[in-house]
Amino acid sequence: MNTLIAIGAGIAVLGALGAGIGIGIATGKATEAVARQPEAESKIRNTLILGCALAEATAIYGFVIALMVIVMLK
Amino acid sequence: MEELAKNLMEELECKTVFTIPVLGGLEIKESIVVTWIIMAVLILLSIFLTRNMKIDHISKRQAVAELIVTKLTGIVEGMIGEKGKAFVPYLTTVLVYIGVSNIIGLFGFKSPTKDLNVTIALAVMSIVLVEAAGIYYLGVKKWLHKFTEPIAIVTPINILEVFTRPLSLCMRLFGNVLGSFVIMELIKMIVPVFLPTVFSLYFDIFDGLLQAYVFVFLTSLYIGEEIE
Numbered sequence: 001m002n003t004l005i006a007i008g009a010g011i012a013v014l015g016a017l018g019a020g021i022g023i024g025i026a027t028g029k030a031t032e033a034v035a036r037q038p039e040a041e042s043k044i045r046n047t048l049i050l051g052c053a054l055a056e057a058t059a060i061y062g063f064v065i066a067l068m069v070i071v072m073l074k
Numbered sequence: 075m076e077e078l079a080k081n082l083m084e085e086l087e088c089k090t091v092f093t094i095p096v097l098g099g100l101e102i103k104e105s106i107v108v109t110w111i112i113m114a115v116l117i118l119l120s121i122f123l124t125r126n127m128k129i130d131h132i133s134k135r136q137a138v139a140e141l142i143v144t145k146l147t148g149i150v151e152g153m154i155g156e157k158g159k160a161f162v163p164y165l166t167t168v169l170v171y172i173g174v175s176n177i178i179g180l181f182g183f184k185s186p187t188k189d190l191n192v193t194i195a196l197a198v199m200s201i202v203l204v205e206a207a208g209i210y211y212l213g214v215k216k217w218l219h220k221f222t223e224p225i226a227i228v229t230p231i232n233i234l235e236v237f238t239r240p241l242s243l244c245m246r247l248f249g250n251v252l253g254s255f256v257i258m259e260l261i262k263m264i265v266p267v268f269l270p271t272v273f274s275l276y277f278d279i280f281d282g283l284l285q286a287y288v289f290v291f292l293t294s295l296y297i298g299e300e301i302e
Contacts, residue, residue: 053288057242060249067256071079 009069015062022055078263082256088189105189112174112186146170149287154294161297164203168196169290176251176282180274187251190244197244200293201236208300220300243292250285254278 030048034041091107094100123139132140150165175186186192208217221232254277262270 049284050288050291053284057246057249060253061245063253063256064245064249067252071083074079 005069005073008073009066012066012069013062015065016059019055019057019059022058023052026051026055078259082259085184085255085259086188086252088184088191103189103191104184105186105192108178108183109175109186109192111183112171112178116170116174150290150294153291154298157301158207158294158297161203161207161294165290165294168200168293169286172196172247172286172289173283176286177279179255180278185251185255187247188255190248193244193248194240196247196289197240200243200289200296201240204239204293204296204300205236207297211301239296243289247285247289250281254281 026048030044033044037044088103088105090101091104092102094102123135123142125135126133127136146166146169147162150162150169151159154161154165172187175192179185179188205217208220212220222229223232258270258274258277261273
């Protein structure tokens with residue numbers, strides 16, 4: 001049973017994959033944007049941080065669910 | 075591991091502080107008491123900062139108060155735009171409240187936002203405000219018609235959105251606060267010296283304030299979408 005719970009928690013954390021890809025793409029595009037328009041850097045940084053916070057949510061959901069799986073099912 | 079899980083559950087459980095003996099006993103939870111403390115601090119601070127206001131020869135205290143108000147309303151106004159000026163005071167209040175309650179864990183209190191009920195209440199308040207703004211600015215007929223836009227076939231999805239929006243708002247806030255709390259506990263368990271300080275800067279202060287910003291940003295985005 002314990003093994004199954006561990007596997008379930010691991011699968012739940014796979015949601016972090018999306019956050020990683022999303023933040024990677026966003027940062028790449030932000031770098032491009034700064035290279036193209038260095039004077040807009042502060043605005044781009046704000047947007048990037050906001051976008052990262054939104055993209056991070058999927059990872060957080062996965063983490064919360066994994067934690068619930070471990071704590072509740074035991 | 076067993077001990078950690080027990081400790082975490084103990085920390086996450088919201089204890090009843092006392093019971094008001096009306097309507098068969100109203101339970102007052104810890105999160106409500108901490109919310110009262112935050113409210114008291116913010117109200118006293120506002121009263122202290124806004125006493126004796128003048129138009130010229132302003133005191134240092136008034137300068138600080140003006141700076142805080144201008145900066146905070148400036149942030150919110152930048153998000154919601156000219157049209158939604160009426161919502162700026164409410165959104166600023168929510169921003170200050172969530173920001174303070176996310177970082178109040180540093181002072182030894184239990185963050186109210188770590189209680190799911192608080193975040194649900196905030197999210198429900200947001201969605202009620204969004205829909206009420208839609209009705210107030212557009213009128214009932216146009217507001218109902220908005221559900222069938224851009225084409226009639228998406229109506230179920232638009233209706234579903236009324237419920238998924240607050241759900242995602244409250245789960246995002248709660249999950250972030252809970253997540254950063256658990257990560258901090260794990261770090262404290264592995265390396266008790268120095269390292270928690272560094273990570274606390276990110277997880278407690280930066281992430282807490284950022285989540286307050288994101289909550290208000292999304293609410294103002296929904297309002298802006300609704301009233302245009």
